[in-house]
Amino acid sequence: MKSNVTMRDIAEKLGVSSVTVSKALNDKDGVSDELKERIKTLAGEMGYRFNTAAKSMKEGLTYNIGVVIPERFTGPGQSFYLYIYQQISRELEQYGYYGILHILHREDEEQLHLPRIYYDRKVDGFILLGQVSKPYIELVQSMDLPKMFLDFYDEHADIDSVVTDNFYGAYELTNYLIAQGHRDIAYVGNLYSTSSIQDRFLGYYKSLLEHRLPLRNEWVLSDRDDEGVYVDMELP
Incomplete structure (x- = not known):
């Protein structure tokens, strides 16, 4: 597999322009859904990697998602949430994002401290994996970034959740x-x-x-x- 695959390499394979490839990889208008899918599939097969730093400067995004797991769900013998985090990270990579794991320590949860990566603007959104306390849920609602709950929900919180039945x-x-x-x-x-x-x-x-x-x-x-x-x- 060629290292440092470029958009031109992908374009030549499919017989389209580099502009078309750029639009498809960045989900811009002007390219059909079918062609977008073909371009994204080929890009993955060829090992194409986004220049995340350049995109971040241009678009004002970090291309990171914070995945927050309460400390009590990460102790010895508790590998379920860490496994889920691995799966989340793999999925995020398909969209040019990275998952940053943050362990929410008990003291921070009790004292209502949000992750430092939120204040430092290191991420574009948060996934909370594993139930947190009611006061902390209310704090999370105040965050001015997209967020979602995974494997738990709160009927009083206006936050999307993904749960098992x-x-x-x-x-x-x-x-x-x-x-x-x-x-x-x-x-x-x-x-x-x-x-x-x-x-x-x-x-x-x-x-x-x-x-x-x-x-x-x-x-x-x-x-x-x-x-x-x-x-x-x-x-x-």
């Missing part, structure tokens, strides 16, 4: 266990910790109701405290 997933899991003949089914999770855990519990409870099985409070097991720190748990 936790309710239906837990509902179907419980239905399956019951269909296999199980009747003593416990639920694990602190109901006051995250919206995802609450939604899973409601799906579990709906299945119990439909099958006329009692909800036993002693079988709702908390695996973490209200701050999200895991605790020792005794099984029934």
Whole structure:
């Protein structure tokens, strides 16, 4: 593969002008959607890389996205959110962006300190991965940059969220266990910790109701405290 691939290289491959390639790669008007897709696909295959520094100076953008993960979700044995961050970074690269990971320390969350990369204008937007406290959500709303929540939501926040269908997933899991003949089914999770855990519990409870099985409070097991720190748990 040729190193330092240019727009002219891409243009020659497709028999179009460098201007057309530039418009397509920058999502400008004047190029059909079909041709844009062909140009972007070929650019990726040839290993083309945007000159991010030049674009930043020209357009006033950093081409960075801050991905904020609360510290409690990054401890030993908790690789889920770090894996999601890796996937986010890979997707961002397809659009000429970079993902900057910021671990939100407990003290900063409690004292309502926004990430320094926000004040230093190092990013064009934020993805918050993992639930933060209500006061911190209100602080995030005040940020004058695009932002979104991933893997949690807040019904009072005017911020877009991308979440799993936790309710239906837990509902179907419980239905399956019951269909296999199980009747003593416990639920694990602190109901006051995250919206995802609450939604899973409601799906579990709906299945119990439909099958006329009692909800036993002693079988709702908390695996973490209200701050999200895991605790020792005794099984029934």
